[in-house]
Amino acid sequence: MTTIATRAGTASAPAELTADRITKSLLGYGVLAGPVYVTASLVQGALRDGFDLSRHAWSQLAVGDGGWVQVVNLVATGLMVLAFAVGLRRALATGPGARWAPALIGVFGLSMVVAGIFPVDAGGGFPAGAVAPEVMSTSALIHFAAGGVGFPCLAAGLLVLARRLAREGFARHALAARVIAPLFLASFAAMASGAAGVGVFAAAVVAVFALIAALAVHRYRQMPNTCG
Template sequence: MASLATTTDRDTTQSAVRPSTRHLLTAAALAGPLFFTSAAAQGLTRDGFDLRIHPISQLATGDLGWIQMATFVLAGSGVVALAVAYRRLVTEGVGRRLVPLLLTVFGAGLILAGLFVMDPQHGFPIGTPDGPAAAMSWNGIVHSAAAAIAFTALAVACIALVVRCVRRRQVAAAVGHGVVAVVLLVPMPSVPISLQIAFTGLIAFTWTTVTALRLRRRS
């Protein structure tokens, strides 16, 4: 996955990086593992949850929903930390302003998705009628819109990084960013939507973690 990371050998500051920036990158690197460790633990222990039917976001419903809500907020904060660190370190070339802006949108979208919960449906939490919700609540609308905007923003950031890497003749990195953008933007018709969401999240947070670690190492 190293090719997915932003190459920064010629565009990071050459002076010693402030400890606060390293802390930001550490938080960013932990965002993905935190999200999926939390989601996996909940998915395996909460009665009635089935990833083949229920999207990860539905873990935010019910009495224990606060755990997933906090998970969204913490992961989104980690992405915002990556945006701040990227803005400090990458000071030249294509995307130096656009990429951190889009990463901020990605992180803020995750935070909003955690604060506004989707509607219970398909029998989860226990006691919820089978089938989709009769009508989407305003909380559910905000959640869905925030998530869609967040992942679209990350996809656009990856496209900007493809352009950056092509101009610098960094072929492997360009391909990596391009693959991530395609995964985020192109639906998989034969795969249940809940599994698509989980796979998209896995790719997005893997990119986030690898990018944060590469920036931290190269700084």
């Protein structure tokens, strides 16, 4: 195992102080993204008439009256993931995964923004009584294409980061990424194919955002002290 030195336990030099503070602030968005997205989705799911958390995907909350709330939720969460990716790139700086892990995670963030701007079609009884159109709209096609690109990129980015973590000697963080990333992607494939319900994918979404938050906190702690 090759151990890569981190800057944990040090203090930022005066010339680096502002840059390191910005990096840590950007990493903080990785902690916020998941709770914001999950909480907003669950609250809407409980309040919107006709929405069934066991049958309807959270992305369907972007249609109908009040759909703008989920649009904002998706776009805001995507921007927070992008900010985290920028912070991760700055924190990793050089070495294995320094470019690809943040870039791939950033693509996922961008895909959430696109998915928010282009919502799915109504259907499956939501909004109340809605029936899916015979031909999928262009907006829905773009929405699903965004997920089809973004979800694999997120899984790949987390696996690339896991390799870096393992080399740094953080075996538990690496293992968590290596377990959750493929399970997240498998749950998406299972939902898309009809082999599993939306509940399975929703659980995987919660797990992957919890992982992102944990990795953001971990990388934050590897940064030098910026209190001076």
